[in-house]
Amino acid sequence: MNIPEVAVVILNWNGKAYLQKFLPFVLASGYPKLRIIVADNASADDSVAFVRSQFPQVELILNKENFGFAGGYNAALEHVEADYFVLLNSDVEVTPGWITPVIQMMESDPHIAAAQPKLKDYARRQCFEYAGAAGGFIDQFGYPFCRGRIFDQVEEDSGQYDVPGEIFWASGAALFIKRTCWLEAGGFDADFFAHMEEIDLCWRLKNLGYKIMYYPISTVYHIGGGTLQAENPYKTYLNFRNNLFMLQKNLPLGQAVLTLFIRFWLDFISLLKFLADGKVKHARAINKAHVAFFASFGTNRKKGPPALRCLTPRDL
Template identity: 60%
Template sequence: MSVLPSVAVVILNWNGRGFLEKFLPSVCQSTYGNLELYLADNASTDDSVAFTQTHFPQVKIIRNPFNNGFAGGYNEALQHVQADIYVLLNQDVEVSPGWIEPVVALMQQDPQIAACQPKLRAYYQQDEFEYAGAAGGWMDILGYTFCRGRILYTTEKDEGQYDDVQDVFWATGAALFIRSKCFHEVKGFDADFFAHMEEVDLCWRLQRAGYRISYCPDSVVYHVGGGSLPQGNPRKLYLNFRNNLMMLWKNLHPFDRWIVLSQRFFLDVLAAVKSLVAGKPKDMTAIIRAYKDYHKWRRKYDLKQDHLPWKKLLDMQGVFHGIMIWRYYFLGRKEFSKLEHEKERRMPNA
């Protein structure tokens, strides 16, 4: 009889008393047979730790001395967790019965699957996919991220159209299953990211290390989203732009790097101008500041420090061989299944 892999669900918390009260009961009802639950607290100033200790004594507490964001917070907390598989779960996620078992079973079938995500639906519109991960993350040839079931701000209803197991480019950080040995092998999250896109960067490095990222439709969780920074927040926009540029510089094959980043600069200038014309000067300022801080970061970053092999972007799983924003805005293809025609799937152009 095989032994179940040990699983640790680790919820990173910062002033999330309301979310914990609402969503911890579903997590504590998980039925997986070799499971431990942790609350990793990022120096909260509310009573969320005391609340958890009182009402959910089965949850172990890890206290981080500072709030170093999602990336740094998990890097710190996971030094204190021993398990075969980590499940990094947002504090604003409700899980469904039996949500752990199918993902672990899929990962056990193939040791090359380093990370996997369940189906992510919206908590308040439970028949729809949720922005942060939907049915698995993809990326286009210019580094724009999107999901099966969500392109930009357009989310689809879940009608079973993505109920197939599939390799993807990135798995959502809202409910990320990852082998602990793989997490530490690639040195975890990049703490410079603080929050946003750190899971995409991590999954890219895992692919560069020879692993696969997968999506498991038989597990479903429900995500509120925007719990820390809501959509439209200039701080969120800043982090998304800055972190995306950092990720591209770090991970793109040297042959691709200058080509992609020069095209991105042109498109990001257009985005900044569009923000100003739309009466959103704070958004334009956020984009400019993102570029300024990206260039500061680049002057100190050593590309040799990760020691991972280079891989051409078009040779990786979950990469759309076209320009997503072109298809979305100019061709009106706002659903993943309509993003490309069959004959275009191997064409590396827009």
């Protein structure tokens, strides 16, 4: 039996503490053909020296600068050859045998491009984790959501999402993807820098005719927010800007125009709410996100979906 080679690639930026805590779990994954790679995004701490001295079996890729999550992975994966990539956040604790069932499922269907395991909260281990939970979807207004999470509230895992199935997007916290599909889709959109780049990638893969899957037999535990905290206005800026980028790029033209028009008003309501709550920097971040969206309108228009296939969230 031919066993696919898997490369687990951990993008690191000043994350020595996470690497020290979680790399041993990755090394104990138990997959027979496994490469473990730390791709460093020009860290200012001693992450690289630490990995070299404490984990010599782990490969290192050194990016020349901090390209963000999207550009950092794009740069690193140019140097990696394997049948499958697993993009794993540095603040994720994996469990023994977490790789094999997902790979077996993906090998069973050539139309599966990407997948995610069940993501649970590292601190509250009975609960799902915010950034992925039991698989991602998008509502009619373009807002991403997950099974196992409603707004900021996460559910306890009582087995309610223990059936594998197709989803709209898989979390970038632990993203399995076939290398051929990564190359066909062109990887992440580096203009996103960080946040929602995996949703955009999954949407593009679906527009190419592929499936995105959730496989709950595999479970990992995610801390979340390790690099950019929710209260940071820059995170607000990226989330609002990148969501508009994604809608323009992936929706059919007519629906994109209507959805974006509605979103502008909904975003304006969000801006007013931030002002009412005294969060002026977050309100300014939304305004800045809209300015950036219009400044990039022509560039994003050229990144539109294939003419023969253009899926909307309702198509799933």
